Amino acid sequence: MSDSPPRPGAVVAVLAFAGIVVSLMQTLIIPIVPELPKYLDAPASDAAWAVTATLLAAAVATPVAGRLGDMAGKRRVLLACAVLLVAGSVVCALSDTLVPMIVGRALQGLSAAVIPLGISIMRDELPPERLAGATALMSASLGVGGALGLPAAALIADNLDWHALFWTSAALGSLALVLVLLLVPESKVRTGGRFDAIGGLGMAAGLICLLLAISKGADWGWGSGTTLGLLAAAVVVLLVWGWWELRTGEPLVDLRTTARRQVLFTNLASIAVGFSMFAMSLVLPQLLQMPAATGYGLGRSLLAAGLVMAPSGLVMMAFAPVSARVSRTRGPRVTLMIGSLIVSAGYGLNVVLMSEVWHLVLVSCVIGAGIGFTYGAMPALIMGAVPLRETAAANSLNTLMRSIGTSVASAVAGVLLARLTTDFGGFALPSEDGFKVVMALGAGAALLACALAAFLPTAPAAPSPATAPVTPERTADAPSVG
Template structure:
């Protein structure tokens, strides 16, 4: 058993460390604000893309890098900083990542060129480390019985911020201009930094070791190259030389990363950890869930904004289109904690499988009844339950399957897997929608949306099968037993290991 596991066992026997014995409401609220600040800024810029295109007289491809640059650096930072937090303290690294996030947001608000805005968004992506670090802090500092529900709420906050970020910018841009999206986001980030600094204590659980810079460089290059290939698949063509070359380069870089990791004593990502059945199940399922679910965040507002003259759509404004996702945010807020309670009682396989099946139902409503506003609202509400269950179950599954000193690393990888799956799914969904247009117009044909929604439903059905293939006992591990009289904690832990 690892040193950190023995530390946790001794803390459990004593009752609780100091941070557990104090109240958890204020630290938890601080973590929610920190996580919300990141999830909001992921999508708040999306409704402003047309304004940015006019402001900088840029092409749609150039403006798309405002989103892509954020995604690329976020994917690298999530994996790297999750591990750094395990090594040097999760609170310390969380505050540092939020500080970099604030600097990037300030630069974005002050940007006078598209190039500077893209660079600022790349700096912002570092804030993505908030998710694995928040999960790790909850696992280290909160009473064990509260961990599943707390993780469920944090997971739900991701989707809530994602959805709300598509609604709020409309009125802001209409009343002021696009820069105020970043000024308002900066306020939330600074509140998050202040709250974490004031209320969150540093965890005593760390994992001794060093940073594998070679592994970090290889993993970062591999993930960035892979996401570039996915992102450019539609505009360049999936079988074009540059896209195929990027996929090949990504495969080579990731294989070298695996090879180098086997030859170092302290790899950035413990490959043996990834192959544990519960962890492997969560990563594979996260990839497929991301593939299936992320299209809804962009396709539903686009469908809602399509004028009825195209034969479908509701002609909604930017703000009105975002409102179609609000039921998803509401049901996620309820579903995340509920999934935590269910998983804590019966294990994480049931809520994870149920999440996928509920997602299938939500996309079935989108596919079969998107000519009715009420049906789209209902589909969003149903899908929100599935997303809330899925995010909560995945996070809890990973946290319960690894040692405390590897929580940031494992949850970081899970987030990256979901991001890669989501990027791929969103690109393929966009290709399906754009494949045909209404004759005599520039609007996509309705059949493209139907095909994309059906694809997402099928993907979530496959995700349910992947979750079913996982081990039966997917549940958080129970507290360490008391040592026998006259025997030390170290002796008990060593023998159990």
């Protein structure tokens, strides 16, 4: 790449595209999940690991990649994540059996840190007047890619061999990799130092135990020895990990910074927002595909369901700059509260409007607008309260909190929809009341996020250190903000 100054518009566009590509990867497999046992010649319980492996890999890689980005260069680590995405996609595209598919999906999951790394690069490189809108757009790309990915994946799966899904992912990942190489500069802001390998292993072990218990608890039984043992192990390991992080000189996660009120309550609100966002992704496609003879299902195909959900992604993108303007004038705390209330209102609307396709388009767009506000506010809150040297690590931890929220939403909604059923031709299908309960929980989670945001500092976040010119001297001694 040349040494010419970076073009802010190109940097924002490339990083946002990379974020969308990574989030597409998470929904790419949804259309073929019911067919995976046949495609891979494996039991359904084993084939489900193609989804679980991605979740676990992303949870472990995101905070680790964030810390490595602060230490060694955010663009360098982002490029490594893109390479892993391409490699994982190729492995999946060449797979016809279970083990290579799981390996490929795990490699894809290791790329999940692209979004928080992109936000951190923006903080380092963009002029102050562009930063708020750019980070809001980058943060929203997580939802945008998910919403646009479902119809695209369904269209490919309906018309081509299922391996084409992963060849498409590989092609998009390669394009993102080349664009980052050509147009995104390497930040001069680095901390150097020694990587906390013990902290990385401890966090990985604790998160794997926790997320395995959450994601597989319904299959294993919530009261089973395996589930309870994993939850107990998660508590013990994470407590020991926290003890180590507080005592080591160069921790993977600076827990003292994380305990600051603005960071702590933003992360807690992120869990609630992640839960609320994913509840929509679980309920609306099922309602659309449920047989019309049930009286509440709309009998649409997976492709039609994806097309209904797609506008919500465009709404998220459209509301990212609106979120940034509100954050500049009223502070990101207010933006987060407004977004949470909009999401809650969307679920309330869904309870009374769920009998027509346009009802669900409207509901998904309202919720998408709220998510656009909340996802735009969270990076601003985090970056307004952490030192420059910890930007990538702090943003990665915040992304992890959202992922934990989505995992909990999947587990809770799965239990509720499996228990609140109606008989349909001898088959137990989720009942209308079951869907309404999940919607009510989504609304409640959004209200909880709003309540948590009320505990954030009332004044707008202090200007980011990124507003000062970036020089090679701005490294580990950058002052803390907030």
